[in-house]
Amino acid sequence: MVWIEQRERAGGRLVARVTWRLGGARDGVRQVETFAIGTNAQNFARADGFKRMVEASGQRWPEGWVKGEGFVRPPEVADPLTPPPSFDSDDWVVRGRGLTLRSTDGPVACLELDLSSLPTVLF
Numbered sequence: 001m002v003w004i005e006q007r008e009r010a011g012g013r014l015v016a017r018v019t020w021r022l023g024g025a026r027d028g029v030r031q032v033e034t035f036a037i038g039t040n041a042q043n044f045a046r047a048d049g050f051k052r053m054v055e056a057s058g059q060r061w062p063e064g065w066v067k068g069e070g071f072v073r074p075p076e077v078a079d080p081l082t083p084p085p086s087f088d089s090d091d092w093v094v095r096g097r098g099l100t101l102r103s104t105d106g107p108v109a110c111l112e113l114d115l116s117s118l119p120t121v122l123f
Contacts, residue, residue: 002051002059006044014040016047024059033067 002020009015015036021028033050035043053062066072073079 002054004044004047004051009036014043016043018047018051018054020054020059022060028059031061 001024002018005017005019007015007017013036015034018033018035020031022031033047035046035050037043038046050062053065054060057063061067062071064071
């Protein structure tokens with residue numbers, strides 16, 4: 001069984017704590033996750049959502065959840081909300097037989113394409 005405890009902190013702010021026994025067993029180790037950042041309503045809503053995830057996980061920590069932090073993306077995984085860099089035609093410079101990508105604010109990417117290996121087409 002999973003339950004939410006509400007505690008009042010100094011200043012009248014409420015803290016919502018989701019508590020359960022690991023695996024749902026009577027002798028399971030007691031687990032607690034605290035939600036204290038935000039308004040009282042936000043804390044309770046986050047705690048209620050987490051409570052449902054714990055119930056759906058069979059009274060265990062939800063897969064990928066880090067205690068005290070929530071769902072954390074590994075550092076090697078790119079942020080899906082960050083748009084990819086875009087380049088204008090002015091960013092491409094013809095040098096010798098190839099194209100090079102330049103950047104005014106430092107090296108973002110470097111792509112060199114050797115055009116000498118392509119067949120010449122005359123119109």
